[in-house]
Amino acid sequence: MQIAIAVFDQFTALDAVGPYQVLAELPQTEVVTVATRPGPVRDDRSLTFQAAAAFDEVTEPDVIVVPGGLITRRMVRDHHPVIDWIAAVHPTATWTTSVCTGAVLLAAAGVLTGRSATTHWIAYDQLTELGATPTDQRVVVDGDVVTAAGVSAGIDMALTLADRIGGATTAQAIQLGIEYDPQPPFDAGAPRKAGEAVRVPVAQWLRRREADLLA
Amino acid sequence: MQIAIAVFDQFTALDAVGPYQVLAELPQTEVVTVATRPGPVRDDRSLTFQAAAAFDEVTEPDVIVVPGGLITRRMVRDHHPVIDWIAAVHPTATWTTSVCTGAVLLAAAGVLTGRSATTHWIAYDQLTELGATPTDQRVVVDGDVVTAAGVSAGIDMALTLADRIGGATTAQAIQLGIEYDPQPPFDAGAPRKAGEAVRVPVAQWLRRREADLLA
Numbered sequence: 170m171q172i173a174i175a176v177f178d179q180f181t182a183l184d185a186v187g188p189y190q191v192l193a194e195l196p197q198t199e200v201v202t203v204a205t206r207p208g209p210v211r212d213d214r215s216l217t218f219q220a221a222a223a224f225d226e227v228t229e230p231d232v233i234v235v236p237g238g239l240i241t242r243r244m245v246r247d248h249h250p251v252i253d254w255i256a257a258v259h260p261t262a263t264w265t266t267s268v269c270t271g272a273v274l275l276a277a278a279g280v281l282t283g284r285s286a287t288t289h290w291i292a293y294d295q296l297t298e299l300g301a302t303p304t305d306q307r308v309v310v311d312g313d314v315v316t317a318a319g320v321s322a323g324i325d326m327a328l329t330l331a332d333r334i335g336g337a338t339t340a341q342a343i344q345l346g347i348e349y350d351p352q353p354p355f356d357a358g359a360p361r362k363a364g365e366a367v368r369v370p371v372a373q374w375l376r377r378r379e380a381d382l383l384a
Numbered sequence: 385m386q387i388a389i390a391v392f393d394q395f396t397a398l399d400a401v402g403p404y405q406v407l408a409e410l411p412q413t414e415v416v417t418v419a420t421r422p423g424p425v426r427d428d429r430s431l432t433f434q435a436a437a438a439f440d441e442v443t444e445p446d447v448i449v450v451p452g453g454l455i456t457r458r459m460v461r462d463h464h465p466v467i468d469w470i471a472a473v474h475p476t477a478t479w480t481t482s483v484c485t486g487a488v489l490l491a492a493a494g495v496l497t498g499r500s501a502t503t504h505w506i507a508y509d510q511l512t513e514l515g516a517t518p519t520d521q522r523v524v525v526d527g528d529v530v531t532a533a534g535v536s537a538g539i540d541m542a543l544t545l546a547d548r549i550g551g552a553t554t555a556q557a558i559q560l561g562i563e564y565d566p567q568p569p570f571d572a573g574a575p576r577k578a579g580e581a582v583r584v585p586v587a588q589w590l591r592r593r594e595a596d597l598l599a
Contacts, residue, residue: 348574
């Protein structure tokens with residue numbers, strides 16, 4: 170089984186690495202990072218990854234993982250090559266998945282038209298604009314498309330997918346292997362849980378960063 | 385504030401990227417990946433990162449993050465250069481932290497002698513052998529040293545640290561930003577929670593992989 174993880178300049182690293190760490194443990198799996206061209210790809214902070222392959226070299230992956238980042242609105246505006254790649258490989262893929270605003274890229278590729286999906290809470294409106302129906306669930310399975318909420322939700326998404334692909338025992342073995350028994354010190358990880366004093370500045374700050382990236 | 389994340393061949397990617405995604409959001413923070421030499425570093429599956437600096441170029445980081453991997457037992461045996469680096473930078477660091485079996489490297493550097501600490505559940509015995517007192521807590525703060533349990537626990541560790549460094553509002557803002565409202569599909573993320581049918585084969589498999597790396 171080939172799992173292709175798309176990467177692009179300014180992506181959010183954990184969006185990709187969370188699912189990667191789960192899905193790479195599935196039996197007989199090859200994971201390939203794929204980008205406009207092989208070589209260095211910088212995330213939205215200070216990590217540099219090496220993409221292993223170009224989009225046109227990975228034409229029939231079994232599973233597609235598309236991470237997000239505040240750059241995705243700009244990528245839709247500028248029609249980034251990942252969008253055509255998603256449209257090309259989705260029809261033959263067994264599972265097409267996204268984390269965070271990776272869903273915006275799936276939507277731009279036409280994959281989410283008429284489907285339920287989720288994304289980072291800051292970007293529900295973008296999904297609506299692109300013809301999808303956003304929900305605030307953490308993981309949404311709609312047919313062969315699985316979308317996850319913001320950044321860290323990719324781990325939950327990938328465990329859900331591991332269950333579908335390898336069964337519950339395999340998914341639980343992977344969960345135990347990565348000791349995923351989450352105990353965050355606060356209960357502020359969703360907009361409805363975080364107080365206004367936290368939520369409002371975070372939303373303003375994310376929108377400011379997105380506007381800077383669009384400029 | 386400089387945050388140095390150590391990387392080395394065969395490290396576990398999520399050990400590093402989980403804390404990175406949290407700590408990089410702290411105000412006025414520079415994150416640097418540091419390795420034996422700058423350039424490509426391969427994880428224990430199929431990701432390649434670019435380390436930004438060599439160990440001897442990062443001499444006074446404020447925060448140290450040491451990931452783990454099944455390779456750490458071998459690294460202790462072979463006295464990997466990261467061990468001397470940890471010993472050198474820990475005395476002037478504000479916080480010295482580890483994820484998963486990164487704790488074994490801290491212990492080998494003498495940082496955990498007489499301290500309580502945690503690590504991946506497969507490696508408690510290694511901590512004992514190296515003079516630390518292992519616990520099965522997910523995050524252990526002992527003075528200026530913070531250790532996390534296996535792989536995914538680095539996210540919880542980093543939020544705990546973000547609270548200590550930046551205060552609760554900042555930590556909660558970061559948690560909301562990465563939408564960390566975990567909802568794993570199973571409750572199998574700790575040895576006491578996973579059934580024997582899951583736990584025993586996972587332990588056998590991890591020990592076999594570790595033995596292969598030692599050979």
